[in-house]
Amino acid sequence: AQSVTQLDSQVPVFEEAPVELRCNYSSSVSVYLFWYVQYPNQGLQLLLKYLSGSTLVESINGFEAEFNKSQTSFHLRKPSVHISDTAEYFCAVRTGANNLFFGTGTRLTVIP
Amino acid sequence: DVKVTQSSRYLVKRTGEKVFLECVQDMDHENMFWYRQDPGLGLRLIYFSYDVKMKEKGDIPEGYSVSREKKERFSLILESASTNQTSMYLCASSLPGLAGSYEQYFGPGTRLTVT
Numbered sequence: 191a192q193s194v195t196q197l198d199s200q201v202p203v204f205e206e207a208p209v210e211l212r213c214n215y216s217s218s219v220s221v222y223l224f225w226y227v228q229y230p231n232q233g234l235q236l237l238l239k240y241l242s243g244s245t246l247v248e249s250i251n252g253f254e255a256e257f258n259k260s261q262t263s264f265h266l267r268k269p270s271v272h273i274s275d276t277a278e279y280f281c282a283v284r285t286g287a288n289n290l291f292f293g294t295g296t297r298l299t300v301i302p
Numbered sequence: 303d304v305k306v307t308q309s310s311r312y313l314v315k316r317t318g319e320k321v322f323l324e325c326v327q328d329m330d331h332e333n334m335f336w337y338r339q340d341p342g343l344g345l346r347l348i349y350f351s352y353d354v355k356m357k358e359k360g361d362i363p364e365g366y367s368v369s370r371e372k373k374e375r376f377s378l379i380l381e382s383a384s385t386n387q388t389s390m391y392l393c394a395s396s397l398p399g400l401a402g403s404y405e406q407y408f409g410p411g412t413r414l415t416v417t
Contacts, residue, residue, distance in 0.1 A: 196344075199342065222403075222404055224404070224405075231410075232410055232411075233306070233392055233394075233408035233409050233410045233411050234345075234392070234394075234406075234408040235408065236405050236406075239403065239404075239405065241403060241404075280344060280345065284404050287398075287399050288333050288350070288352055288396065288398055288399055288404070289335075289347065289350065289360075290404060290406060292337075292344045292345040293344055294342060294343060294344035295344050
């Protein structure tokens with residue numbers, strides 16, 4: 191069965207510091223991985239995805255994630271966080287023909 | 303701009319009431335999903351539908367049913383609400399499989415409180 195594990199439920203970090211949100215996956219089918227972000231009082235929105243090709247994928251707001259097959263990981267990183275990055279981040283993996291399995295989420299709090 | 307709307311942002315119901323949560327998407331997507339979101343548990347799939355009048359159980363279907371009479375609308379029904387169904391409910395839609403890159407578009411959520 192396909193699943194993801196997010197190792198940290200909460201990550202506090204100072205503004206302009208780097209951050210890494212960890213995600214490990216298990217999958218017995220072709221691996222498609224996603225990071226979604228949920229800002230306060232909103233639904234989820236796609237941040238970035240890995241389907242194939244380059245193992246390093248980037249978002250428009252400075253986040254990046256690297257697909258690492260040997261370590262079964264898809265960690266999310268940003269070299270310098272901003273207050274507006276405060277949100278909950280969910281890692282997800284494709285499971286089945288149409289579905290995604292979501293992790294339990296990591297709440298990122300950026301401290302001024 | 304793609305849009306998924308949910309009928310209510312906040313809802314308070316009494317134990318035993320029948321509750322309807324409505325979701326509408328304007329993207330002509332075949333797939334629609336209902337999740338519940340609870341602290342520490344992430345998103346858990348309740349039901350999904352890949353076509354009109356088709357439905358499939360997700361991971362936690364007990365106590366819920368769904369209806370999809372039109373492509374754009376997917377309803378979640380709590381037949382007899384209970385306090386353990388107090389949660390945030392999220393609706394999502396997507397194109398089928400790789401055609402849509404598995405990307406799901408989410409509504410803003412309905413926070414349901416059952417007293």
